[in-house]
């Protein structure tokens with residue numbers, strides 16, 4: 001191995017401390033995989049009020065007891081504490097930035113009562129980005145690479161190249177910004193820019209439609225930009241709709257943009273050692289999957305019938321995930337010989353829609369509105385088909401989990417779904433699932449019907465399940481790609497182009 005690197009990994013959510021989506025899974029697994037490759041990696045996140053110090057053994061660090069951060073014209077005092085992500089093979093140090101006022105709430109970004117974003121999310125993450133840099137100085141630990149994730153941490157590269165550019169401590173520190181979903185950019189009014197304390201002269205360069213856009217600023221100032229699948233990387237550069245208005249910005253940085261597929265933590269997501277499912281199974285004991293199907297249907301009060309496939313979804317209920325298509329074709333779907341199970345929470349519009357579907361088809365549909373890790377595992381183990389009709393999908397994790405559980409994915413051919421699911425060909429016996437290209441309800445139905453007709457031929461279906469179960473999307477492959485990228489950044493002659501403030 002070449003020289004071990006010091007890496008600081010920044011994320012606004014990390015399993016098991018806080019999670020709203022895939023970013024938390026990535027922030028748990030990727031640092032461990034990088035550490036297993038022999039590098040020193042530490043994680044830093046906000047300490048939300050609901051994170052229990054006692055449960056996670058979070059302790060004080062004397063040097064980080066008082067961290068004063070200017071936000072607008074206020075001076076906010078924070079502190080940082082520490083604990084670990086405890087994995088199977090390694091332990092990764094995690095720092096938590098604490099501030100009563102900003103983080104002692106029951107949500108991460110959204111007020112659970114009003115279901116609206118906290119009105120001071122700009123300040124909360126300005127505080128975080130500055131707090132990270134101040135903590136490092138106090139700690140005296142200088143990373144070679146700061147790996148930022150999403151808009152919440154995207155101002156770190158901007159601070160490093162402006163307010164902190166003359167600080168010897170940060171000399172030579174390189175930054176990576178990973179975009180997990182370009183639909184979320186952290187867009188605030190111009191007044192937020194003043195709160196950030198960034199120099200006035202960069203506003204013209206980083207503004208977007210007159211607003212302060214955290215992600216755009218990060219894209220312009222980080223040394224490299226990555227996103228979570230190769231196809232999504234191409235899509236967000238070439239298609240302004242998929243790039244959510246930032247494709248022109250990404251084009252400017254095109255040669256510094258990389259797509260690295262997320263992985264799966266198979267210590268958590270494997271049917272042979274899944275602590276949440278009633279009967280573990282593997283490719284050799286595939287028939288016992290049906291004991292889990294029985295348990296799943298029992299959980300939802302639905303009848304078990306071997307002939308009828310269970311079609312499932314586990315998803316944030318957001319427009320991105322394709323619930324408009326479900327609304328469009330649900331009555332036609334219900335004419336098919338299927339049972340339909342959904343676990344999700346999010347937009348009240350879709351929560352109501354699903355409850356309504358359940359009321360209309362009580363014998364065929366099971367809906368659980370809420371977030372349940374345990375039920376998510378039971379669904380992966382018990383369902384026959386996993387549906388992801390996403391409008392766009394940066395990577396998607398559930399289709400990869402489904403493959404490992406022998407639950408055949410039916411997905412829209414976009415982003416990471418296109419990179420991880422291969423169309424099944426019954427003649428050659430190759431492929432792992434069924435895809436449709438156009439964002440249309442009828443095309444979804446066509447793909448689903450293809451799956452259903454394959455399901456009827458037991459031998460062929462078994463082959464299809466096994467194809468998926470033998471796919472390997474382990475984190476080690478992705479971690480090696482990130483490390484290669486870090487090393488490239490550290491090599492002077494191959495130094496990535498950096499964009500300077502004009």
Ligand code: ADP
Pocket residue numbers: 020021022023025181314315316343344345370371372373376395396397398399
């Ligand atoms: P995204 O990050 O866009 O939400 P991903 O597929 O990348 O989508 O990751 C979603 C993660 O969140 C998966 O681990 C999935 O199992 C989990 N998840 C989503 N909704 C729920 C829910 N209601 N209950 C439990 N887990 C959920």
